[in-house]
Amino acid sequence: MSMANAYNADQDTTLGAQDAALIARRTAALGPAYRLFYQEPLHLVRGEGVWLWDTSGKEYLDAYNNVASVGHCHPKVVKAISGQLGILNTHTRYLHDSVVTYAERLLSTMPAELAHAMFTCTGSEANDLALRIARSYTKREGIIVTKYAYHGVTEAVSQLSPSLGAYGTETPRVAMIPAPDGAGTSAGEEGAKFAAELAKAIAALRATGIEPAALIVDTVFSSDGLFTDPVGFLEPAADLIRAEGGLFIADEVQAGFGRTGDAMWGFQRHGLIPDLVSMGKPMGNGFPVAGVAMRPDLIAEFGTKARYFNTFGGNPVAAAAGMAVLDVLRDEGLLENSKQIGGFLKAELETLCAKRNDVAAVRGAGLFLAVDIASQDGECTLDAARAIAVVNHMRANGVLISATGPHASTLKIRPPLVLQKDQACQLLTAISDAFDATA
Incomplete structure (x- = not known):
C-alpha cells in the first residue's frame, strides 16, 4: 500500500533536470528507504492555508495533509x-x-x-x-x-x-x-x-x-x-x-x-x-x-x-x-467547519459517484473521506491502478489527494480543517475530471 503512489525512477520520463539532479542527490545522501509521493514528485517551496506552491509557482489545493491540520503556516x-x-x-x-x-x-x-x-x-x-x-x-x-x-x-x-x-x-x-x-x-x-x-x-x-x-x-x-x-x-x-x-x-x-x-x-x-x-x-x-x-x-x-x-x-x-x-x-470554529464542509463534500461525492459504475462506495466523516474506485464492469471489483491514475491526474491538475486501503484502491481525501466551500467545489471538479480522464 505504501508503495502504490510512490515515485518510480524506472517509469519516469517527465522530470526536469533540476528535480532529477535533486533526486539523485537525495538518493545518494538518504539511501533507498525513503519514498516520494506521486509518479512525478512535487518540489514544494511554500504553503499557506490549504494551498501549496512548487518551484515554478504552480498552486496546489492540498486535500491530503492532516499534519498542517489548521492550515499551512497558520x-x-x-x-x-x-x-x-x-x-x-x-x-x-x-x-x-x-x-x-x-x-x-x-x-x-x-x-x-x-x-x-x-x-x-x-x-x-x-x-x-x-x-x-x-x-x-x-x-x-x-x-x-x-x-x-x-x-x-x-x-x-x-x-x-x-x-x-x-x-x-x-x-x-x-x-x-x-x-x-x-x-x-x-x-x-x-x-x-x-x-x-x-x-x-x-x-x-x-x-x-x-x-x-x-x-x-x-x-x-x-x-x-x-x-x-x-x-x-x-x-x-x-x-x-x-x-x-x-x-x-x-x-x-x-x-x-x-x-x-x-x-x-x-x-x-x-x-x-x-x-x-x-x-x-x-x-x-x-x-x-x-x-x-x-x-x-x-x-x-x-x-x-x-x-x-x-x-x-x-x-x-x-x-x-x-x-x-x-x-x-x-x-475559528473548525470542528463545525469540518462537519459542515465535510458533510457538503460527502453529499456531493455521493451524488457524483451514484451516476457512475466505476465507484463502489463513498465513506467517511467530517473532512476525512474515502472513495472506493472499482472496475467499470459493474461488478464493483476494486481497481488500484485506476485509483492511482486518478490521484496522479489530480496532482497534475493542481489538487492533491492520495490512496489507501488494503489494495490502495481507495481515494483518501483529508484536507486541512480550514477548507472552504469554494475550495471543496474545486476539489469535486478535479475528481470528476480525473474520473472522466481515466475511464
Whole structure:
C-alpha cells in the first residue's frame, strides 16, 4: 500500500533536470528507504492555508495533509512557536508553566477519567509509550491490531503496523484481525462482528501461551480503508478486551483534533472512554508534538519504577504550538467547519459517484473521506491502478489527494480543517475530471 503512489525512477520520463539532479542527490545522501509521493514528485517551496506552491509557482489545493491540520503556516501557530523560541526552549525536568497549562487544556477536551498526559515528539513515540504502559500495567505481552493498521515506525510499533509490509514486523506477540468494513446494518451488528474477530485473536494468542495486553485501533481505521460508521460499533470490542484483562488504546493521530467534525476525538463519536489515547500529527500543526493521555492508575507503577523522560517531548516551544492549535480550533470554529464542509463534500461525492459504475462506495466523516474506485464492469471489483491514475491526474491538475486501503484502491481525501466551500467545489471538479480522464 505504501508503495502504490510512490515515485518510480524506472517509469519516469517527465522530470526536469533540476528535480532529477535533486533526486539523485537525495538518493545518494538518504539511501533507498525513503519514498516520494506521486509518479512525478512535487518540489514544494511554500504553503499557506490549504494551498501549496512548487518551484515554478504552480498552486496546489492540498486535500491530503492532516499534519498542517489548521492550515499551512497558520499565523497564530507561527507566532506562538517563534515567540517562545526567542525566549526559552528546554526540557521538562525544569519547572515551566507551559507544559502544565497545555496538559490541563488538552485533558479538558477528554473524559475526566483520562487525567494524565505525557508528551513525545511523534505519534510513533506516543504509541510506543502507550504500548510500554499497557504491558507494564497488565504484565502481559499480547497486542491485537487490525490487518492493515499503521501505528508507527519504531521497532516496537512497526510490529503493530502491518501496512508497512511483512519485513521486520512479524512477531508472535501481535495478532491481526479484519477491520470493521461497514457492511453491518447497525452498530450492534457491526460491533458483534468485530468483537467476534477479537475473541478469535485472543484465543489464538492464548493458544501460544501469550495473554492479551491491549487492543489498539485507529478509531477511523484509515489505513484499512477508512471505516467510521455505523457510530458506536467499537463498544463491544472495547468491553471484550477489558473483560479479558487487557486495555483499549485509541490511536487518535488520524481521527483526533476535530477531523471527523462530530467531536474533538474519534473515540467520542463511538461513546467510548479508552484506557489510553495516543496523539500526534496535527497536534502542533507541523511542529513535532505528540503524546498520550491515560487513566492515572495505569501509570502509577510505571512512573515509580521506570520513570519517563523525553528530551524534546513537552518542551516550551512544543507546548506553545499545541496551545496555539487548540486556540485556532476554538476561535475559528473548525470542528463545525469540518462537519459542515465535510458533510457538503460527502453529499456531493455521493451524488457524483451514484451516476457512475466505476465507484463502489463513498465513506467517511467530517473532512476525512474515502472513495472506493472499482472496475467499470459493474461488478464493483476494486481497481488500484485506476485509483492511482486518478490521484496522479489530480496532482497534475493542481489538487492533491492520495490512496489507501488494503489494495490502495481507495481515494483518501483529508484536507486541512480550514477548507472552504469554494475550495471543496474545486476539489469535486478535479475528481470528476480525473474520473472522466481515466475511464
